[in-house]
Amino acid sequence: MVDIEKANKEALDRLLAARPVLVGMGKAIDVIPGMKKNMILHAGPPVTWDRMCGPQRGAVIGALMYEGMAKNEKEAEELAASGEIEFSPCHHHQAVGPMAGIVSPSMPVYIIENEAFGNKAYGTMNEGLGKVLRMGAYSPDVIERLKWMENVMYPAMDKAIRYLKKIDMKNIIAQALHMGDELHNRNKGATSLFFRTIAPAMVKTSDAATAEAVLKFIDGNDHTFLNLSMPSAKASLDPARNIEGSTMVVAMARNGTDFGIQVSGMGDQWFTAPAPVPPNALYFPGFSKEDANPDIGDSSITETAGLGGFAIGAAPAIVQFVGGTPQDGLNRTLSMYEITIGENNVYQVPYLNFRGTPTGIDIRKVVEKNLPPFIDTGIAHKKPGIGQVGAGLVDAPIEVFKKAVIAFAKKYS
């Protein structure tokens, strides 16, 4: 048997050595590796159109209309089902997307570079809460917002970022954890820090009206930084892939139908199981568990990197969004130390005497202790076109870790 402990040490060291920085933006077709004119990227492990859940279908419909490839819902559905559109996971292209995670060729994306290893990761900008494309909404106002983000927000953001040359993501994330964020469902502090960083540069590089409009948009969306924390986590984890003999998880992702993980020592293989509906959640007025879609999004990359649910002990205010008490949050973070290889060297939980967050999920420990990773997440309506209905807490399905352990033992024994 290969030396797993040694392999895991290398994997964790690589993750902890990451230095993700925001270096600019670009259109998906121009900057994302392997992107094609007829390709749509999605969150989660591979899935075909016929198996896609409601919100992901809604987001695909919206993306096809946004791209001008379909005039209406009916045309979009026919095109999506025709075989002419190639669907591929964001993860296969060094990208990540929240909720439906749809990325189409014309969409602008952030470019995060991991200065420690030179690799890059990509992600779209956050549209805001409620009735948005990533939740499966595709009404004219959703498309209009996406067009504004492409034509007005993207050029302004790109100019401001390039004026600054780079923005240190790890620095912002570390400070945000001290401000009550966990960088998955609570991004208020990080968004504020990002706003303070980008605002002077935007005023310098754009006209007053554009700067005002873009900065107001960022100011009105507490989750702006989610779409930066996610590719930052992705950029941090990718260098830890393909380490022979490592049992460290390098991706956790959901497409709303399946929940999947990838393991460092198992290459690009996905281990999947049905995505669960979060059992504990707070729903917006008028909605209930009957409306909820199963767990969806690449945002569990944050938990994979030691943030999100793993850092929920640093975010007491999040209980107003996902339910429970601050003590529950601390208990959740404490339990995750049982299943990780180590602790973070930069991301800390102040209420645990600044202890590093539990980092580097070990599939062996998950299965041995029968204790799956814990994720806090947004919840989309199960029907396309409606949007977000709540937020809650969910355990990753233990089956995927059992499958990974069996496959790992077969490969290495």
Place this chain on the structure above:
Amino acid sequence: MRKITDLFKQELKVINIGLLSFKESLEDVGVKVIQVDWRPPAGGDEEVMDALKKLLGK
């Protein structure tokens, strides 16, 4: 035998591993209990346990 009877004449401090109902029964009669959240490895699945033993070097 005497040591056991002595034990049960003292205040008992119990650590309960597993079923919560055992803890609750003791608390109902005023016994202090700490609950350990233990779950069977691999959920008791033998195929998974065999694979896990190899990975843990057991």
